[in-house]
Amino acid sequence: MSHSWQEDVQAAVRAGGRISDRFIVDKVRTAVLNQRLPPGTRLPEVALGEIFGVSRSVVRKALTRLAADHVVSQQPNQVARVRAPSIEETRETFAARRLVEGEVAALLAGRLDAELLATIDMLVEKEAGAHARGDEAARIEHSLAIHHLLAEHSPNRVLGAMLTDLVLRTSIVIALYKRAGLASCYLAEDHPALLNHLRAGDGEAARRCIHDHLQALEGLLDLSTRETRIDLMAILGQRESATP
Amino acid sequence: MSHSWQEDVQAAVRAGGRISDRFIVDKVRTAVLNQRLPPGTRLPEVALGEIFGVSRSVVRKALTRLAADHVVSQQPNQVARVRAPSIEETRETFAARRLVEGEVAALLAGRLDAELLATIDMLVEKEAGAHARGDEAARIEHSLAIHHLLAEHSPNRVLGAMLTDLVLRTSIVIALYKRAGLASCYLAEDHPALLNHLRAGDGEAARRCIHDHLQALEGLLDLSTRETRIDLMAILGQRESATP
DNA sequence: GATGTTATTTTTGTATACAATAATGGTTCG
DNA sequence: CGAACCATTATTGTATACAAAAATAACATC
Incomplete structure (x- = not known):
């Protein structure tokens, strides 16, 4: 297993930035989002502490916050693990x-000032550009920024x-359940x-737009066979029939 | 200041129950709900630790959880306080x-099994009975239990x-902003x-019912003059004109 | 060889000690 | 008398030590 994210962190630590629980939360969260920390990964407190150069106290606080954000699962007397929704x-x-x-979109429609509208416009264009040149990481970042802006400016x-x-x-589960062949969502x-509906001030159209958007996004995921795949019966059957 | 809740806790401790962060969270939460801990109350870690007979570690965990539940506010290098929404x-x-x-109510309509329906029915009757005999504390408890059941059984x-x-x-702010003369909400x-809509399976009616119920509840609160009352200008003006 | 049991190791839970920061109070100077 | 400054105190932030629990490995037994 490559531990590139650990090297990243250690480099940042050497660079002199003060390490706090917020830093750890950010790092782990983005690592989970990028699937560099797959679901089920064990996150022992001492190991994280050594990586970030802090003691267990601050690691514990970070893990508690990550648990509150539904990124990791924490059970008493057990090691914290990356959650697998x-x-x-x-x-x-x-x-x-x-x-x-x-x-939120319905509340926001017609209430956005020109500056925010322009920012979103820019992000939409950037997203399209990133998609056009095949830079999926950048596209996701811009898409996330759009929805994050909506959340931040919710009345x-x-x-x-x-x-x-x-x-x-949803970002985490999109990364998790993205259909295999699909290059992008x-x-x-x-x-x-x-953006048009928000600008025009049509709240109900904006709500419908968001609704359909998310429905379509969910439709792009492979939510059919996961449980069956993990089902032990299937594995047991495969072991007997296949593997020559 | 009376510290009756502290005595309660210490009695529980002497009774032999093992103290954990969950216990502290529960105690503080109900104390806030009952307004025995008014907004702004300082919650120093050592003081809580002595009261519950545990060290700061577990108190800290409890406070973090309470902050995640929006019951207390925690700012860096500052003592935790009971939140004042x-x-x-x-x-x-x-x-x-x-x-x-x-x-949730719309999703739930028509999907409730007979047992749960009977439980809610019982709670509704108990709530009415408690109100009839003027036991407001019991009435609130039963009302909360109803909404809690809906949440727990949400599909x-x-x-x-x-x-x-x-x-x-909402329970906290109801206690906070209840109109002065009002005996009960x-x-x-x-x-x-x-209950009828849920039993009949009419989701949209159930949604409207909840909507109107909460709207009416909010209408019973005194949400008009709080900010003006705290406004310094008013106090300053009063000092000059009134007080003979 | 499989299984149940025990020893060892790993990992978390809690308490405590020290450092850093914010709040408090007193003192001095204008 | 008031305001700024400094010392003191109260309180949180972090690291560490020890205890308890869980996971793992080794081992004996059948």
Whole structure:
């Protein structure tokens, strides 16, 4: 297993930046998002502490926060692990995000100032550009930035905070359950259309747009056979029939 | 300042129950709900540790959890305090709960098994009885139990967890902003009506019922003059004009 | 060879010690 | 009398030590 992320971190530590729990949370979160830390990965406190050059106290705080963000699972007397959301939870997370982000978009329609509108416009273009040149990492970053902006500027900040959480969780499961052959989860027309509705001030259209966008995104995932694949029966059957 | 809740806790400790962070979280949460710990109350780690007979480590974990539940506020290098949600946040919390609980109720309609339906029925009756005999504490407990049951049995568990959080937060602000003269926030017809819609399987009616119920509940609060009351200008002006 | 048991190691839970920071109070100077 | 400054205290941040629990490995037994 390559441990490139560990090298990254150690380089950052050597560079002199003060390490705090927030730093660790960020690093682990992005590593999970990029699937450099696959689900189930053990995250022992001492190991993380040595990597980041801090003691267990701050690692523990970071892990607690990551657990609150649903990125890792923490059970008493057991090592923390990268969470592996089930397909059921994935569907439920998408449904929750449809509800919340739809409402946020509806509230936001017609209320955006020109500056924010321009920023989103820029991000939409950047996303399209990144997709055009095949830079999937950049495309995801820009797409995330768009939805993050919506969450941050939600007139209802309680809903905004919930949306921030849901965007992260859906991003993780998208990385997890992306259909094998699929190069990208880019839906070309959705973000520009949303922007138009927001600009025009049509809240219900914006809500519908978000709803359909997320529905389409969920449709791009492979949520059919995961449970069967993990099912022991299938593995047992395979062992007897295949492997010459 | 009376410290009756401290005595309660110390009695529980002497009784022999093992103290853990969960215990502290529960105690502080209910104390905040009952307004025995008013907003802004300082919660120093050592003091809590001595009260519960544990060290700062476990107190810290409890405080972190309470902060994640939006019960206390934790800022770096500063003592944790009981949170005082603003009227703006109160409105936003209610709006969020209307959205989420409405959806949960709609999802739940027609899907409840007979046992759960009977339990809710019993709670509705108990709530009415408690109100009739003027036992407000019991009435709140039963009312909370109803909404808690909805959250726990939400077909979408992600939404269910969000609802649990929102029910707690609205309960806190209800205690905080309850109109002075008001003895109770009981709306006699709402819970029975909801139960009927759930039993009949009419999701949209259940959603509307929840929506109106929460709207009415918010209407019972005094969300008008808080900010003006705390406003220094008013106090300054009063000092010059009044006080003979 | 499989299985159940015990020893060892790993890992977390808790308490405590020290350092760093914020809050407090007193003192001096204008 | 008030304001700025400094010393003191209170409180949190971090590291470490030891205890408890879980995971792992070794081993004996059948």
